[in-house]
Amino acid sequence: AQTVTQSQPEMSVQEAETVTLSCTYDTSESNYYLFWYKQPPSRQMILVIRQEAYKQQNATENRFSVNFQKAAKSFSLKISDSQLGDTAMYFCAFMKITAGGATNKLIFGTGTLLAVQP
């Protein structure tokens, strides 16, 4: 079975600074995706960034980037130039890819509550 661990329940960062959120996972699968989702107070789950396990290059989306260390099973999220609107709960998630394709069955971590301070 797969597990996803986020060891930082809460973090705080000053506006315009950089913050890194940690995530580790455990799996025996070789083909999978990893995701970071953002959940603001509205409760909407918003996809922030996605990484395919077979790609060595780290994914980047504007101010968001990941550090994917496959051997260490680590998948951290870096937010640069933090903005007040980044305040939210952030969830790391794992999705197995089967022979039939993506399952879209996501395994989530417990989340990190990020507060961006003005």
Added chain:
Amino acid sequence: NAGVMQNPRHLVRRRGQEARLRCSPMKGHSHVYWYRQLPEEGLKFMVYLQKENIIDESGMPKERFSAEFPKEGPSILRIQQVVRGDSAAYFCASSRRGGTEAFFGQGTRLTVV
């Protein structure tokens, strides 16, 4: 193109009543997933459905919970004889066949009193 629509946003039920949660997937999406988020926890997978088929219900409690996705109309998550422990936010997500991204609705917060 409207996103995933869930209703109601908030639902209050007394212990022993039934709760019915609805989810309309995005246009063109044929796969629906239900997740439950207990307070202070991440989302937990419950069930994966395609039109008229349950593909994976490994996360569904064995009793009182059922889900369907009929040929016409929204997907329904049904909880019979609700108990206080069922209080949670229930999220629906949808995807295209073979898609690698699931789009989430805003969730239904169920409160059992």
